[in-house]
Amino acid sequence: MSRTTRKIVIAGVMGAISIFLGASHLGFIPWLAGAALTIMHVPVIIGAVLEGPWVGLAIGFIFGAFSLLQGAIAPTGPADVWFTNPLVSILPRLLIGPVAWLVYKALKRANEIVALAVAGVAGSLTNTILVLGALGLFRFLPWALIGTIAVTNGLPEAVVAAIITVAVVAAWKRIETGRKGSTV
Amino acid sequence: MDGAEEPLIRIEGLHYTYQAGTHRAVPALCGIDLTIHAGEYVALLGANGSGKSTLLRHLNALLLPTAGNVWIAGWNTRDATHLRNVRTTVGMVFQVPDSQIVATVVEEDVAFGPENLGIPEDELRQRVDWALSTVRLSELQHRASHLLSAGQKQRLAIAGALAMHPRCLLLDEATAMLDPVGRRQLLETVGHLHQDGMTVVAATHNMAEAALTQRIIVLSEGQLALQGEPRAIFSQIETLRALHLDVPHPTLLARELSARVDGFPADLLTIGELADAVATYLGEPAGAAI
Amino acid sequence: MPMASEFELLGRVTIGQYLPTGSLVHSLDPRAKLLVVLLLIIVVIVSNSLIGLSLLLLAVLAGLAVARIPLRFALAGLRPMLPFLILLALLQVFAIPQYSIGATVIWHRGILTITDRSLLAGILLIARFSIMALGLSLFSFSTTTTELTHGIEHLVRPLQTLRLPAHEFALVVNIAIRFLPILAEETERLMKAQASRGADFGRGRRNFVQRTRLLLPLLVPLFLVSLRRADQLIEAMEARCYLGGKGRTHLIRLQERLPDYVVVAGALGLATGAIYLSRVNADRLLWSWLSSHL
Ligand SMILES: Nc1ncnc2c1ncn2[C@@H]1O[C@H](COP(=O)(O)OP(=O)(O)O)[C@@H](O)[C@H]1O
Numbered sequence: 001m002s003r004t005t006r007k008i009v010i011a012g013v014m015g016a017i018s019i020f021l022g023a024s025h026l027g028f029i030p031w032l033a034g035a036a037l038t039i040m041h042v043p044v045i046i047g048a049v050l051e052g053p054w055v056g057l058a059i060g061f062i063f064g065a066f067s068l069l070q071g072a073i074a075p076t077g078p079a080d081v082w083f084t085n086p087l088v089s090i091l092p093r094l095l096i097g098p099v100a101w102l103v104y105k106a107l108k109r110a111n112e113i114v115a116l117a118v119a120g121v122a123g124s125l126t127n128t129i130l131v132l133g134a135l136g137l138f139r140f141l142p143w144a145l146i147g148t149i150a151v152t153n154g155l156p157e158a159v160v161a162a163i164i165t166v167a168v169v170a171a172w173k174r175i176e177t178g179r180k181g182s183t184v
Numbered sequence: 185m186d187g188a189e190e191p192l193i194r195i196e197g198l199h200y201t202y203q204a205g206t207h208r209a210v211p212a213l214c215g216i217d218l219t220i221h222a223g224e225y226v227a228l229l230g231a232n233g234s235g236k237s238t239l240l241r242h243l244n245a246l247l248l249p250t251a252g253n254v255w256i257a258g259w260n261t262r263d264a265t266h267l268r269n270v271r272t273t274v275g276m277v278f279q280v281p282d283s284q285i286v287a288t289v290v291e292e293d294v295a296f297g298p299e300n301l302g303i304p305e306d307e308l309r310q311r312v313d314w315a316l317s318t319v320r321l322s323e324l325q326h327r328a329s330h331l332l333s334a335g336q337k338q339r340l341a342i343a344g345a346l347a348m349h350p351r352c353l354l355l356d357e358a359t360a361m362l363d364p365v366g367r368r369q370l371l372e373t374v375g376h377l378h379q380d381g382m383t384v385v386a387a388t389h390n391m392a393e394a395a396l397t398q399r400i401i402v403l404s405e406g407q408l409a410l411q412g413e414p415r416a417i418f419s420q421i422e423t424l425r426a427l428h429l430d431v432p433h434p435t436l437l438a439r440e441l442s443a444r445v446d447g448f449p450a451d452l453l454t455i456g457e458l459a460d461a462v463a464t465y466l467g468e469p470a471g472a473a474i
Numbered sequence: 475m476p477m478a479s480e481f482e483l484l485g486r487v488t489i490g491q492y493l494p495t496g497s498l499v500h501s502l503d504p505r506a507k508l509l510v511v512l513l514l515i516i517v518v519i520v521s522n523s524l525i526g527l528s529l530l531l532l533a534v535l536a537g538l539a540v541a542r543i544p545l546r547f548a549l550a551g552l553r554p555m556l557p558f559l560i561l562l563a564l565l566q567v568f569a570i571p572q573y574s575i576g577a578t579v580i581w582h583r584g585i586l587t588i589t590d591r592s593l594l595a596g597i598l599l600i601a602r603f604s605i606m607a608l609g610l611s612l613f614s615f616s617t618t619t620t621e622l623t624h625g626i627e628h629l630v631r632p633l634q635t636l637r638l639p640a641h642e643f644a645l646v647v648n649i650a651i652r653f654l655p656i657l658a659e660e661t662e663r664l665m666k667a668q669a670s671r672g673a674d675f676g677r678g679r680r681n682f683v684q685r686t687r688l689l690l691p692l693l694v695p696l697f698l699v700s701l702r703r704a705d706q707l708i709e710a711m712e713a714r715c716y717l718g719g720k721g722r723t724h725l726i727r728l729q730e731r732l733p734d735y736v737v738v739a740g741a742l743g744l745a746t747g748a749i750y751l752s753r754v755n756a757d758r759l760l761w762s763w764l765s766s767h768l
C-alpha cells in the first residue's frame with residue numbers, strides 16, 4: 001500500500017475533523033469568563049503522530065486557514081479579530097504537528113502511552129505559546145495578560161489534548177495491529 | 185500456460201495471512217485454486233470472516249499472496265510493472281458507498297480513475313459521459329456527490345470503475361447497505377453490464393442476488409467449500425446451513441410445496457420461477473378441461 | 475427541542491456561505507479571486523497606512539456592490555463583533571506600553587494617555603478587521619466550495635515544477651472538503667446513539683468538566699470512525715490506479731478571460747499603492763500638510 005496515498009488521505013481527513021470541530025462549535029469548550037477552550041488542534045497532533053511531520057504541517061495549515069476564514073466571515077469572539085492575521089492564525093499552527101511528532105518519536109521507545117500523552121501536551125502548548133507569542137509580538141495584547149491566558153487556557157487545553165490523543169491513537173493502533181473488524 | 189485460452193482470473197495455491205503486529209497472525213485464505221473465465225457472472229458466498237473480501241482484494245493487487253499466485257489476464261499480480269494493467273482490467277466496488285467517492289462533484293469522481301491513467305482530455309470526457317449514461321446518472325453529472333442516495337452512490341462507484349474500461353467488475357457486498365429499490369437498480373445495472381460481456385464477481389449475503397449468477401463459490405474459513413451452478417448449490421440446504429448460509433426463500437418454499445404436492449418442482453431459485461410453477465400447476469387442470 | 479437544533483446545525487456545516495446572484499464577481503475565475511484574496515491578506519498585514527487601507531476598504535465595498543451582495547448580509551458577521559472590536563481597540567490605545575515610547579502625547583488624564591501612535595494602532599485594528607471580514611465574506615458569498623477546490627488545484631499546479639508537493643496539497647484540501655458531510659453524518663449518528671443512552675446535548679452552558687465528559691465519548695469514536703473511513707478511501711483510490719500525481723490528466727480545465735486579468739491587474743496595482751503609501755509614511759505627510767494648511 002502506498003505510503004503517499006495514506007499520508008494524503010489522513011491529512012485530508014484530519015483537516016476535515018479540525019474544520020468540522022470549528023464549524024459545528026463542537027470543538028469549543030466553555031471556560032472561564034466566557035472564553036472558550038479549543039480542541040481544533042487535536043487532529044493536527046493525531047495526524048502528525050500517525051503519519052509524520054509533513055502530514056502534521058498540512059493539517060496545521062488547514063486548521064490555521066480555516067480559523068482565519070472563520071475569524072473573518074463568522075467571528076464569534078475577541079480572538080477572531082486577531083485570527084484574521086495569518087501570522088497569528090496560520091504560521092504558529094504549522095509547527096504543532098512537527099513538534100508533536102518529534103516528541104512522540106523521541107519517547108516512543110521508552111513508553112508508547114507516555115509518548116502519546118507528552119506529544120499531546122507538547123503539540124497543544126506549541127499552539128498556545130506561539131499564538132500568544134505572536135499576539136504579544138504584534139502588540140495586540142500586553143504581555144501580562146498573555147501570561148495569564150497561557151496558564152488559564154493553555155494548560156487545560158493541553159490536558160484535554162493529551163487525553164484525546166492517547167485515547168484515539170492507542171485504540172487505533174490496537175485496532176490496526178489486533179483484530180480489525182472486517183465488515184463494518 | 186499455453187496462452188491460447190488464458191482465463192481472465194487464475195488463482196493457484198493462494199494463501200494469505202494478515203500480519204497483525206508481530207505477535208498475532210490471522211490466516212485468512214488457506215490454499216485457494218480457482219479460475220474464472222471472461223464473461224462469467226460469479227457469486228462469492230460465505231459467512232462473515234470467511235475470506236471473501238480478502239480474496240477479492242487479491243484480484244486487483246490490493247493484497248499480494250503470502251504464498252501462491254494470482255494471474256489476471258496472464259499478468260501475475262506480484263509483478264509491479266503490470267500493476268496498472270491489473271487494476272484497469274479489474275474494477276472494484278466496495279461495501280460502504282460514501283467511502284469510495286473521492287471528488288465532490290459526480291462527473292469529477294468518475295474521471296478520477298482515467299485521470300490517474302493519464303487519459304487525454306477529449307477521451308476523458310467521452311469515457312465519463314459513457315460511464316455515467318451506462319449507470320443512468322447522466323442527469324446528475326454536476327450534482328454534489330454527497331447529495332446522492334446510497335444506491336446512486338454505488339452506481340457512481342460502478343461508473344468510476346467503468347471509466348477505466350475494465351473487463352471485470354468485483355463487487356464486495358456492494359448491495360449490503362442499500363434499500364430494496366437501490367439494490368434492485370444496482371443489480372439491473374450489473375445485469376446489463378454482464379449481458380454486454382462484462383465479467384462480474386460479486387461477494388454477497390443476499391441469496392436472491394446469488395441466484396441470478398451463473399456460478400456460486402462458497403468460502404468457509406479461508407477455503408473453497410462448494411462450487412457450482414446456483415441450482416446445484418441451493419439444493420444442498422443442509423450443507424449450506426452448516427456453513428451458516430441461507431437458501432433463497434423461493435427455493436425453500438418450492439421444497440415445501442414439492443414435498444406436499446405431487447409433481448411440483450423442488451429446484452426453483454427466483455420468485456419468477458416460483459410464480460410460473462404455481463401458474464402452471466394451477467393452470468394445467470383448467471387447460472386440461474378444455 | 476435543543477437536541478434537535480444541535481443535530482440540524484450539523485447538517486449545515488459548510489465552509490462559508492454561497493449567495494448566488496449571477497454577478498460578474500461570481501463568474502470570475504476562482505484562481506483570480508484567490509489571487510486577489512491573497513493580495514488582500516498581504517496588504518492588510520504589511521501596510522500601516524490608514525489612507526492605503528481606506529482605499530482597500532472602498533475597493534472591497536465596490537466589490538460587494540458589483541457582486542450584488544446586500545450590505546446587511548456582508549455586515550452580519552461584523553455586527554456582533556462590534557463590542558469586542560471596540561474593547562480591543564481601546565486596549566491598543568491605552569494598555570500597550572510600547573506605543574507610548576517616543577510618541578507624541580495627544581491627550582492625557584490621570585493614568586490614561588493617548589499618543590498619536592496608540593490612537594493610530596487602535597484605528598488600524600478596526601480597519602484591518604473590517605477589510606478582512608468584508609473581503610473574505612465577498613469571496614465566500616461569490617465562490618462555491620467546488621470552485622474553491624478547482625481554484626486551489628489550478629493555482630498551485632505550476633508549483634509542481636519546483637518539486638513542491640502541489641498536487642498532493644490540492645488533493646488533501648479536496649479530501650478535507652469531501653469528508654465534511656461524512657463527518658456531519660457520522661456525528662449525528664453518534665450523538666443519537668449517545669442521546670438514546672441518556673446523554674443530553676442541549677445547548678445550555680455547562681462547565682468544563684461536564685462538557686468534556688460529554689464530548690469524549692463522542693470525539694474518540696468520531697476520530698476512530700474517520701480513520702476507518704480513511705482506510706476505505708485509500709483502498710478505493712488505489713483500486714482506481716491512484717499512484718501519485720505523476721502523469722495525471724484533468725477533466726476540468728479553468729479558462730481565464732479578460733475580466734480575470736483586469737481584476738488581478740487592478741488588485742495588484744491597488745496592493746502596490748497601499749504598500750507604497752505605507753513605505754513613504756503618507757499618513758504622516760498628509761497629517762502635517764493638513765495641520766499646516768488648516
Ligand atoms: N486488516 C485485517 N487485519 C487482520 N485481520 C483481518 C483484516 N481483515 C480481515 N481480517 C481477518 O481475515 C479473515 C477474513 O476476513 P474477510 O476477508 O474480511 O472476510 P469476509 O469478507 O468474508 O467477511 C477474518 O478472520 C478477519 O478477521
Ligand SMILES: [Mg+2]
Nearest residue numbers: 182183236237
Ligand atoms: Mg467482507
